[in-house]
Amino acid sequence: xxxxxxxxxxxxxxxxxxxxxxxxxxxxxxxxxxxxxxxxxxxxxxxxxxxxxxxxxxxxxxxxxxxxxxxxxxxxxxxxxxxxxxxxxxxxxxxxxxxxxxxxxxxxxxxxxxxxxxxxxxxxxxxxxxxxxxxxxxxxxxxxxxxxxxxxxxxxxxxxxxxxxxxxxxxxxxxxxxxxxxxxxxxxxxxxxxxxxxxxxxxxxxxxxxxxxxxxxxxxxxxxxxxxxxxxxxxxxxxxxxxxxxxxxxxxxxxxxxxxxxxxxxxxxxxxxxxxxxxxxxxxxxxxxxxxxxxxxxxxxxxxxxxxxxxxxxxxxxxxxxxxxxxxxxxxxxxxxxxxxxxxxxxxxxxxxxxxxxxxxxxxxxxxxxxxxxxxxxxxxxxxxxxxxxxxxxxxxxxxxxxxxxxxxxxxxxxxxxxxxxxxxxxxxxxxxxxxxxxxxxxxxxxxxxxxxxxxxxxxxxxxxxxxxxxxxxxxxxxxxxxxxxxxxxxxxxxxxxxxxxxxxxxxxxxxxxxxxxxxxxxxxxxxxxxxxxxxxxxxxxxxxxxxxxxxxxxxxxxxxx
Amino acid sequence: xxxxxxxxxxxxxxxxxxxxxxxxxxxxxxxxxxxxxxxxxxxxxxxxxxxxxxxxxxxxxxxxxxxxxxxxxxxxxxxxxxxxxxxxxxxxxxxxxxxxxxxxxxxxxxxxxxxxxxxxxxxxxxxxxxxxxxxxxxxxxxxxxxxxxxxxxxxxxxxxxxxxxxxxxxxxxxxxxxxxxxxxxxxxxxxxxxxxxxxxxxxxxxxxxxxxxxxxxxxxxxxxxxxxxxxxxxxxxxxxxxxxxxxxxxxxxxxxxxxxxxxxxxxxxxxxxxxxxxxxxxxxxxxxxxxxxxxxxxxxxxxxxxxxxxxxxxxxxxxxxxxxxxxxxxxxxxxxxxxxxxxxxxxxxxxxxxxxxxxxxxxxxxxxxxxxxxxxxxxxxxxxxxxxxxxxxxxxxxxxxxxxxxxxxxxxxxxxxxxxxxxx
Numbered sequence: 001x002x003x004x005x006x007x008x009x010x011x012x013x014x015x016x017x018x019x020x021x022x023x024x025x026x027x028x029x030x031x032x033x034x035x036x037x038x039x040x041x042x043x044x045x046x047x048x049x050x051x052x053x054x055x056x057x058x059x060x061x062x063x064x065x066x067x068x069x070x071x072x073x074x075x076x077x078x079x080x081x082x083x084x085x086x087x088x089x090x091x092x093x094x095x096x097x098x099x100x101x102x103x104x105x106x107x108x109x110x111x112x113x114x115x116x117x118x119x120x121x122x123x124x125x126x127x128x129x130x131x132x133x134x135x136x137x138x139x140x141x142x143x144x145x146x147x148x149x150x151x152x153x154x155x156x157x158x159x160x161x162x163x164x165x166x167x168x169x170x171x172x173x174x175x176x177x178x179x180x181x182x183x184x185x186x187x188x189x190x191x192x193x194x195x196x197x198x199x200x201x202x203x204x205x206x207x208x209x210x211x212x213x214x215x216x217x218x219x220x221x222x223x224x225x226x227x228x229x230x231x232x233x234x235x236x237x238x239x240x241x242x243x244x245x246x247x248x249x250x251x252x253x254x255x256x257x258x259x260x261x262x263x264x265x266x267x268x269x270x271x272x273x274x275x276x277x278x279x280x281x282x283x284x285x286x287x288x289x290x291x292x293x294x295x296x297x298x299x300x301x302x303x304x305x306x307x308x309x310x311x312x313x314x315x316x317x318x319x320x321x322x323x324x325x326x327x328x329x330x331x332x333x334x335x336x337x338x339x340x341x342x343x344x345x346x347x348x349x350x351x352x353x354x355x356x357x358x359x360x361x362x363x364x365x366x367x368x369x370x371x372x373x374x375x376x377x378x379x380x381x382x383x384x385x386x387x388x389x390x391x392x393x394x395x396x397x398x399x400x401x402x403x404x405x406x407x408x409x410x411x412x413x414x415x416x417x418x419x420x421x422x423x424x425x426x427x428x429x430x431x432x433x434x435x436x437x438x439x440x441x442x443x444x445x446x447x448x449x450x451x452x453x454x455x456x457x458x459x460x461x462x463x464x465x466x467x468x469x470x471x472x473x474x475x476x477x478x479x480x481x482x483x484x485x486x487x488x489x490x491x492x493x494x495x496x497x498x499x500x501x502x503x504x505x506x507x508x509x510x511x512x513x514x515x516x517x518x519x520x521x522x523x524x525x526x527x528x529x530x531x532x533x534x535x536x537x538x539x540x541x542x543x544x545x546x547x548x549x550x551x552x553x554x555x556x557x558x559x560x561x562x
Numbered sequence: 563x564x565x566x567x568x569x570x571x572x573x574x575x576x577x578x579x580x581x582x583x584x585x586x587x588x589x590x591x592x593x594x595x596x597x598x599x600x601x602x603x604x605x606x607x608x609x610x611x612x613x614x615x616x617x618x619x620x621x622x623x624x625x626x627x628x629x630x631x632x633x634x635x636x637x638x639x640x641x642x643x644x645x646x647x648x649x650x651x652x653x654x655x656x657x658x659x660x661x662x663x664x665x666x667x668x669x670x671x672x673x674x675x676x677x678x679x680x681x682x683x684x685x686x687x688x689x690x691x692x693x694x695x696x697x698x699x700x701x702x703x704x705x706x707x708x709x710x711x712x713x714x715x716x717x718x719x720x721x722x723x724x725x726x727x728x729x730x731x732x733x734x735x736x737x738x739x740x741x742x743x744x745x746x747x748x749x750x751x752x753x754x755x756x757x758x759x760x761x762x763x764x765x766x767x768x769x770x771x772x773x774x775x776x777x778x779x780x781x782x783x784x785x786x787x788x789x790x791x792x793x794x795x796x797x798x799x800x801x802x803x804x805x806x807x808x809x810x811x812x813x814x815x816x817x818x819x820x821x822x823x824x825x826x827x828x829x830x831x832x833x834x835x836x837x838x839x840x841x842x843x844x845x846x847x848x849x850x851x852x853x854x855x856x857x858x859x860x861x862x863x864x865x866x867x868x869x870x871x872x873x874x875x876x877x878x879x880x881x882x883x884x885x886x887x888x889x890x891x892x893x894x895x896x897x898x899x900x901x902x903x904x905x906x907x908x909x910x911x912x913x914x915x916x917x918x919x920x921x922x923x924x925x926x927x928x929x930x931x932x933x934x935x936x937x938x939x940x941x942x943x944x945x946x947x948x949x950x951x952x953x954x955x956x957x958x959x960x961x962x963x964x965x966x967x968x969x970x971x972x973x974x975x976x977x978x979x980x981x982x983x984x985x986x
Contacts (some may be wrong), residue, residue: 052737085742087949426733432953488953495960520681551679 005031006390008135008144010122010179014214014372015364016150017106018066018379019386023148025065025452029113031144033137036237037119040508041071041106042154043372046098046303047295050223052082052092055424056371056404059093059439061377062224062237063446063461064384065453067109068376069224075101075298076223077235078216087317088481090425093223098296101358111317118142122151124178124287126362132359145390148382149183150375153195154339156180160258160310160337183343186357190344193420195370196274196308199316202330203302204292211238211292211325225440225460238292238325241558242275242307245322246284253315258337274337275307275319290323301332310337325371345412346530350397351385352378352409355531361386369408377405378412384452396450401430402442414537430492432485436457437478440464458552472537505535505556516555523548565638567592568668571652578647579899583655586673589664590639596658602631602651612643614658621658622651623677636673637680665870684966686714689925693773707771714928721756722962725935725955728942730906730951745948753951754943760936767915768933769923771856775817775824776912779851781868782861784832787878790895791861792816792829795905812844814850833862857911859904859941864890872911876904888980909931929963935961 007023009016012034020032034040049072050058062069075097082092084436110117118139125147126134136145159166183189216234257276273281278288288306296303304326309316313334345367347355352367354360363382364375384396407428408449412421425431434442444461447453453461473479513519513527523544532538535556539549567587573580578879585593595616596600602608605628612621618782625644634640645651674691677683683691690709708714731749773775780788814829830851831844858870861878864887876893877886880900886892891907893900912954913926924932942954 083736085744086736087947089949090736388836424733424737426737426952429956432949488950491957495957548681 004052005029005116005142005144007031007146007148007386008033008122008142009148009150009356009386010135011150011152011154012037012117013042013044013152013364014068015375015379015382016148017110018061018068018382019148019150019361019363019378020068020115020379021110022064022383022452023387023390024113024115024381025454026159026384026391026393026450028373028387028390031118031142032110032115033118033120033122033135035119035121037117040110040117041067041102041103041398043097043099043102045195045372046305046381047102047293048094048096049102049372050092050094050304051373052090053425053427054371055082055091055093055223056425056436056439057373057408057423057435057453058223059225059436060403060405060443061373061380062226063439063453063457064380064450065148065447065457066253066376066380067106068373069222070226070228071102071105071109071221072097074105074228074230075232076231077294079221080214080216080217080239081221087484088437088477089432089485091436093436095223095239096235096293099301100296101232104173108339122179125182126459127357130323130358131387132357146359146361146386148363148379149366150178150363150379150382151179152365152375153338153498154180154366157338157340160339161334163256163312165258175452178384180341185323186354186360188343188347188354188362190342190368190417192339192369193342193417194337194339196310197276198304198307198309198337199320199331199335200295200333201292201302201304201320201326202332203231203300205328205330206238206292206302206327207327208238211240213238214291218457225464226456233297235294235297238295240290240323240325241323242290242319243285244286245321247279249315249319249322250311254280255314257309257311276311283522288289292325307335308337308486309335311335323498340365342366342417344416344529346414346416348413350409350413351388351395352382352413352499353385353389359386360390365420367412368421369412370420370422374408374423377408381409382404382451392426393451396446396452402434402446403439404428404434405461407434410537414532414541430489433489435478437481437482441468441478505553506534507534507538507552509533511555516551519548519551528550568666568672569593569656569661569667570668570673571656572642572673572728573647576647576649576652576715581645581647581652583643583645583659584673585641585643585659585665586634586636586638586668586676587664588638590641591628592662593641593665595662596621602626602779612645612655612658613652621654624655632922635682636676637682638676641712644680647829676683677766684712684715685692686718686928686966687712689928690714693769699793707730714924718962718966721726721760721935723960724752724756725939725959728756729952729959730956732948732955735948736952745946745951749948749951750943750945753939753955756785757936757939757943760932763924764929764933764936767923768929769925771912771915772824772923773925775826776856776915777854778857778859778908779828779830779855780827780861781833781848781852781855782876782878783863783866784831784834786861788831788832788861789814791859791878791893792827794895794898794901795827808859810852813847820905820912823909825908825912833946857908859908872915874904874907874911931965934958935965940963 006028009020010033012032016032017040020030024030045138049068052559058069072095076095077098078096079099080094083090083096101513120137120139122137123136125132126136132147134141135147151524190406213236215236254276290307291305293305295303317331319332320329325527343362343366348362349355352361352363363378367378369375381398387393388395398409400406400410404423408423411427428434440461441464444465448458448461467473474483483529513524526541526544527538530541532541535549538544565588565769567585569583569585572584573582583622591601596612597612598611606682607625607627610624613619614621622645627642630639631637643655645655660667674688678688680718686709690706691705693709726748735746751827756810780792782788796818796850816827818827826876828851830848831841833845833848836842836845857872858868859875859876860867861876864875867875868871875890875891878893880886881894881897882925890902891904893904938954938958938961942951943956945951
């Protein structure tokens, strides 16, 4: 085998780049495999980073010195704090990034981290004595102690534009067939999901003068707690809406969409549907909003957020022209749907390591999530823990009571996924304390203990923790938000204490659910799939009934007494 | 780990004409070795000989019923023996069952507990079942039956659905509001309307007076004839009566049924200053009982009567004392005069405390959680920050989880299943 790496990461998207960089920050020798090194840090979908819930993830990732917030700041061409009229706990920082500048920023940060980018295709995992020991690649075998699979949609992906079907997740990228079948053999194959993109427009052919503009925020805020000092020129985005004619055109061509013609079996997200889905399911609505996002300073491409579609290109052309401001716009690339296979995240631990194969980690879209931010945050968790596995360091786990990252990991590993998982604040029951503005306060100590931050970050965290003790902290913006929600947070703590007194009861790892009296086969199946570690986790598994939790409680308390 | 098969006498204490012995568990059908000719088809009854073992000594001739899991009372296989209800017969059949492998006598409440664990009933139904078994009056029986049949469960499901819809609207406004719009007034009014509805339920009578009996406390100065009155109403000598003041030193509870309603009539120590340590404790206890009374019978001077919403003034010993002051009922324990009028008035005051029994009455545990939900919903209706609307809705959902037993498992189960007697 070739030179020894501690950690090899397959795929250089948002999950892969964060995984590689965070493993390196913990001191691991890391190799990052990608088909095309020039695509490292590519934003394959829309050019925006953050938002409600997603912005929280980026801020948390930033506390651990992740790349995304800093790359977004240095390439931001539009900033908007969403939900500003609502309480501060759900403010959502979001930026539009210049695609090229973003990629360049990520590549630069990766270089600084000492990650070795390897242009090769991963062919197969090398397993010895039940543990990962290396990777077969198109460039020969590479030895390693841990592997992070962050290949996005690589598992048997198909692209749909109307009746046309093509193999592959993004054009020019072949799927790793051998690796895919190996993942299935380990028993991690789960099912198929779909995602879609809108047609890309030439901004020079849009009539901006008739559209409602949305300027960048005037107050200066940054994604990262460490201001990079770079300020790009700010562009305006614009809003438009579909019309009755748009809906007529789409309605008349629904049968030509692979979604409804039955060609796509995978499930798409209910909350981010394609435009044909919206027209069909919300027939009472006569208009849907479209957000026109510029893709870059020296790039005329515009991303019309809100009309992802897999209708035939000619239909896309017709319906786009029925939208105010887009009457004469030119479609540069038609929208398409991608259907792909994903892995069973319930077979992963809270570290994102596979239950049944030590040293194998998964992160990003392959685990059933959607969105850059979700992918990057998983990359952090997998990278920190792949380094732990390779170098025998402490695991780094996230708790759903103190972070959105913890909410996501807990949901993925416990509930699993049946539609692409997207972060929403509604998923976080401790939402009032999990604000985007207090990420450093919440996770600073955790980040320091994890030994994965640079000197500048360390100083910043230490300073923040000191500031919190100062008498004038209550006057700070963060201090005021703390006080605003304090009574509610205390009530939650009380409620939680009631539940916890039972729910902390641990379920033995060796417990065979089939032997628990009173559990139906369906309950046994659900519990087996999720393997909850505590009664609390069991009670949160979708479809597990109170009666089943009681039955488990009785068994665990009997065991504890015995 | 196969679960034990349990058995117990499920009918009342022998001797009786018939005794019902119930067997439940995975091996329940193994008791066929005791039944000559084997068990009947499921859900049919058959007359069989019960023998110690195949071809062994005849124990009894009984009706045997067989129910196959999972559609049974406990969710497990069940066999029921309807034996002759003699003490010796019941004993010998029970010990024959106990000799079978993996069979053991049931713990108190264990049949119901298994039904709950196997998902055959939910917590509110189990509570209703416990009440039903203990029901002694017609009103108790009707109220318990509504619970046991899932009446409250269905109502809770409706509330939870409305709560879910409100929560979904709040969450949508937080996570999917590109325009960052103002709080929707329909959401606030929806929360307030649900809070008001829960408030109406909370204003209804509780189940406890119905289940445990309305607490009627007899109080007054020493030697005013309280114990004589209690004995006269009860129709037997339950309290010691002497002419010495301070004879009754501790409370005496007399459960009675008046006009089909369960009441507990409580005799108390006479209220006075005393240097006797034991009597002083009794007096303090009497004052506490007066406070906790649902109906108070006062035998003292009307002007000295404690403030109480359901007060009945009694002019005791009417046969030897002068005419009654206005508002007081003249009663003579000796002649029985006035007792009928007193009972009538007690019934009139007790009746509204009990409701009609056909509607769903909440017990204190249920009322506590519904009150928490109501309080959170009222706050949600008033909050101007959508986030606090959502947070209060979450808190209300949590209260409902506790109500149905989804959370706080240990508490609820233990307090509930501790109430059952053996074999239910």
